Amino acid sequence: MVAITLVLAAEPASAQSPSAEAIAVSARPITSFRNAAIGEQVGSLIFAGGLELTGAHPDFGGISGLAFRDAARFVMVTDQGRFLSGSLDLADGASAGLSGVEIDVVRNSSGNPLPNKFSSDSEAIEVVVRNGGPDAVRVGFENLARIAEFDLLDGRPFGAAREIAIPQWLTDLRTNESIESVCIAPPASPIAGSTLIIAEAHARTAGQWAATLLGNRDRGDLGLAMAPGLNPTDCAFLPNGDLLVLERGLAFLAFSMQIRRIPANEVRPDATLDGEIILSGSGSAVDNFEALGVRTLPDGQTRVTIVSDDNFNSFQRTLLLEFSFPD
Numbered sequence: 001m002v003a004i005t006l007v008l009a010a011e012p013a014s015a016q017s018p019s020a021e022a023i024a025v026s027a028r029p030i031t032s033f034r035n036a037a038i039g040e041q042v043g044s045l046i047f048a049g050g051l052e053l054t055g056a057h058p059d060f061g062g063i064s065g066l067a068f069r070d071a072a073r074f075v076m077v078t079d080q081g082r083f084l085s086g087s088l089d090l091a092d093g094a095s096a097g098l099s100g101v102e103i104d105v106v107r108n109s110s111g112n113p114l115p116n117k118f119s120s121d122s123e124a125i126e127v128v129v130r131n132g133g134p135d136a137v138r139v140g141f142e143n144l145a146r147i148a149e150f151d152l153l154d155g156r157p158f159g160a161a162r163e164i165a166i167p168q169w170l171t172d173l174r175t176n177e178s179i180e181s182v183c184i185a186p187p188a189s190p191i192a193g194s195t196l197i198i199a200e201a202h203a204r205t206a207g208q209w210a211a212t213l214l215g216n217r218d219r220g221d222l223g224l225a226m227a228p229g230l231n232p233t234d235c236a237f238l239p240n241g242d243l244l245v246l247e248r249g250l251a252f253l254a255f256s257m258q259i260r261r262i263p264a265n266e267v268r269p270d271a272t273l274d275g276e277i278i279l280s281g282s283g284s285a286v287d288n289f290e291a292l293g294v295r296t297l298p299d300g301q302t303r304v305t306i307v308s309d310d311n312f313n314s315f316q317r318t319l320l321l322e323f324s325f326p327d
Helices: none
Strands: 004-006 025-030 045-055 063-068 073-078 082-091 094-105 122-130 133-141 146-153 156-164 179-184 195-199 208-214 220-225 231-237 243-251 254-262 276-282 289-296 302-308 318-324
Touching: 025 094, 063 133, 063 231, 063 302, 073 122, 073 289, 082 156, 094 156, 094 318, 133 156, 133 179, 146 179, 179 243, 195 231, 243 289, 254 289, 254 302
Parallel strands: 045 094, 063 122, 063 289, 122 179, 179 231, 231 289
Antiparallel strands: 004 025, 025 045, 045 318, 063 073, 073 082, 082 094, 122 133, 133 146, 146 156, 179 195, 195 208, 208 220, 231 243, 243 254, 254 276, 289 302, 302 318
16 A cells, blocks of 8 residues: 655744644555454444554654544644644545644643653643633643643644642652543533543552542542453543543553443442443554544544554554444
């Protein structure tokens, strides 16, 4: 299959962060997943195409979090403290490439680039909607565990961090097993507007990964039932309020993954989240999947997108796979 290379112009300087750079990203189409061709069912979903992404910029890679601002435009974070933003384009309904891609540094509360790996390990991102539109992004960091909010300038993350208060037990975690998943409940959810945080490998109750909800009426801790050999790496809410959780495993140098769907009314303080497995995979079809996003296309179709973290290793890949729901 011929790879598609998109070289993209930067937005006008007035709409950019001073450190933002337009970058070229190559996209090799992926036309099957677990023997399912584009348009065919795999698990409880329909495979909608995928891409293997490569970029010449030295900071491209390590993608750990994904969120969508609208039907096409995305924001991502990398585990080396970088924002990636642009559009995910379609051709005949299938994933076709990235366009308008920019990379920028993540900054601290003083507006300076994060100083070291310990402070810059950004693992999750979510768009904050206010007054009917995207207003900011919330980013979750591990090691120096915290949640920070950043403004959007012409739809791209920009400026100094504003720290969001989180429970002390989460702040006290100083490992790479802390904050891995951050998502915000949509208007249809019983906990609309609340931020859900899930730890990657920290348990406060036997058999459950620790989690917490930040909300005015829905504040409190909860847990995610452990799945054997898997750890949560991202979460995203569907428009109807149901929760998706992406999980990743590694055994004998081979990755595995699954997505669980948890009914909206089960996401609440003191709950144990579990749900139905709607997608799974292992072997050569998958890599180190850490990012999960949901978008609604102009025709009303809901798309689920997952992206893998290559850890800046030559033997790993940055894969982007998309799925939809059966009619």
